Amino acid sequence: MNVLTPTETEWPALRERAASWPFQAVLVANRGEIAVRVLRTVQRLGLKGIVVYHAADRGTAAVRLADEAVEITGETPVGAYLDGAQIIRVAQAAGAGAIHPGYGFLSENKGFCEAVEAAGMRFIGPTPEQIDLMGDKVRARNFVEKAGFPVAPSAIEDDDPKTFVERSRQVGAPLLIKPSAGGGGKGMRIVRDLSLLEQEIERGRSEGQRYFGDGRLYCERYIENPRHIEVQVLGDGQGGVVHVFERECSVQRRFQKIVEETPSPALDDAKRREICETAAGIARSIGYRNAGTVEFIFGQSGEFYFLEMNTRLQVEHPVTEEITGIDLVLQQLRVAAGEKLGCTQDDVKAQGHSIELRIYAEDAARGYTPTTGPILVLHPPQGEGVRWDSGVLHGGEVTSAFDPMIAKLIIRGADRAEAIARADKALKDTVLLGCKTNTAFLRRLIAHPAFIAGDVHTGFLDANPQIAAEPVLATETLQALLAAASLSTRPMRDVADAVPDMHAAMGSWRN
Known part of the structure; x- marks a missing residue:
């Protein structure tokens, strides 16, 4: 068997192998599309899939699945x-192993990982010590540098707080100031x-x-117009480690990713290796x-420098799955069960x-401002090479309670040109009414020369603000759209369809 x-x-x-694993039920301590994604593999293995939910998520895809x-x-x-103690109590009562x-949430929380394992359950992730090491950006950077891997010139406050400003100045401009415990x-x-x-x-x-x-x-030398490239890794904690190639994540707004792709x-080939x-x-x-x-x-x-290590599954993991055929959640479950890679x-x-x-x-167009509203109509795109990962359903609602990401559109093609063409068609075919989304913006983005x-960097959107701007509609077109919208509303239709009292009083009389 190819594992x-x-x-x-x-x-x-x-499924036969999974039947002998030390756990037969998995609780997903999350929500939205990632909860759905994990549940699908858990259930495909014949394991029981349990999910926790807040009342705001009642009726969502994860709860139904x-x-x-x-x-x-x-x-x-x-x-x-974020209430780890409550989640652990639920897991124990439900028989989760x-x-x-x-x-997000508790995925990189050392204390939660320790509490899960102390309660006799498996944490499907790294060890508490690994979370602790890589969760502190300064400690992680120092560790990587001492191990002989490339890091950017920098100054760390913890080394000597009194000289931090001067040491930062000596690194030279431009500088990037970063919180030691930061992220996102x-x-x-x-x-x-x-x-x-x-x-x-x-x-x-x-x-x-x-x-x-x-x-x-800590401060580090800021690389002007850099690319953001990450590498997926898998380890079994028993000496086995492999990489699963890279992902390009350079298209960002406010240091947060919008588009990811692989290969970069x-x-x-030499630089990829x-x-x-x-x-x-x-x-x-x-x-x-x-x-x-x-x-x-x-x-x-x-040149490239270590930035950080995320000790969890990434939002963008599906692109890696699409080009390799590897179910990364399956590999997570296997390792948590004690299997080698x-x-x-x-x-x-x-x-x-x-x-x-x-x-x-x-x-x-308004500074990437989050929007809210009901999901009145939802028709995800379909077609060859199209994958739609989402946690929202028709009839649901997008609120301000959570991150505004509502779905991930994942496209696969024989090459990059085909993937871009399929992505444009899929975005065009996406129908989601009730709140404003960024689908039109994404179409403009991937059509940019x-x-x-492939000539992008982390400041690409700041350098090209016209991509985010809404196209200016001709006055005649705008007036026609407003008229059509007004005539389609219930009050206007009621008025148009109403029978005047004088005619209604005539009853069934005909001339």
């Missing part, structure tokens, strides 16, 4: 999903004028304290267990090209 890419005929044998759904409470919807954290782009600041360095450090410290409860900082158009083997080496140096992602800043001249690097193969576009409920040429 990486089992065929349809090999899945029954996988799960074998058992248990409501959890909190002062806020997000607070419920393992917990999959998805991404929050609290990051770019300093190009060193006369502003001290006040920007104070602002960064304040933001770090507000977002993460930790004001410690920036890499030739170098960056992927570097990532695998970093994972190997800590005896990594389960799925993780090593992220790099990639310069215009081909059972493969070598040569067994990991890739073919074709895949692009993921994040469908957000937001208005790109620079994107088609």
Whole structure:
């Protein structure tokens, strides 16, 4: 059996193996599309899939799909999903032998991982020590540098707080200030004028304290117009580590990814091998267990530096699955059950090209402002090479309680040109009414000549604000659309269809 890419005929044998695993029920401590994604593989293995949900998520796809759904409470919807003690109690009562954290929420929380294992369940992720090491950006950077892997020139506050400002100044402009406990782009600041360095450090410290409860900082040389390239890794915690190639994640807004693809158009075979083997080496140096992602800043001249390691499944993992045929959640479950990877690097193969576009409920033309509203109509796109991962359903509602991402559109093609063409058609075919989404913006983005040429970087959208701007409609077109919208509303239709009292009084009389 090929443990990486089992065929349809090999899945029954996988289910037989899973029947002897130390857990027969998995609780997904998450929501939305990632909860649906994990549940599908759990159930395909013949295991029981349990999900927790806040009342705001009652009736969502994950709740309907799960074998058992248990409501959890909190002062806020997000607070419920961050209540690790409550989730563990639910898991124990439901008979779960393992917990999959998805991404976000508690997925990189060392204390939650320790509590899960202390309760006698398997945590489907890395060890608490690995989460702790890589969750602290400063410790992770120091570890990687000492292990001999490339890091950008920097100054770390913890080394000597009194000289931090001066040491940062010596690194030189431009500088990127980052919270030690940061993530998701929050609290990051770019300093190009060193006369502003001290006040920007104070602002960064304040933001770090507000977002993460930790004001410690570090500064590193900011690479102008870099690419953001990450590498998927898998480890079994027993010495086995492989990489599953790279993903390009350079198209971002506010340091958050919008489009991801693989393979990266920036890499030739030699550079791809170098960056992927570097990532695998970093994972190997800590005896990594389960799925993780090593992220790099990639310069215009081909130099690259370690950025961070995410000790969890990534939002963009589907593009890797599409070009390799590897079910990454299956591999996570196997490792959590104590199995070895059972493969070598040569067994990991890739073919074709895949692009993921994040469908957000937001208005790109108004600074990517989140939007809300009911899901009045939902018709996901279909067709060859089209995959739609979503947690929302027709009749549901997009609220301000959670992140505005409502779906992921994943496209596979024989090559990049075919993937882009299929992506454009799929976006055109997507129907989601009730709240404004970014689908039209994404069509403009992937049609841009620079994107088609693969010439993008993390500041691409800032450098091309016209992509986010709404096209200007001709006055006649706008008036026609407004008239059609007005005439289609219920009050206008009622007025148009109403029978005047004088005529209604005539009853059934005919001339």
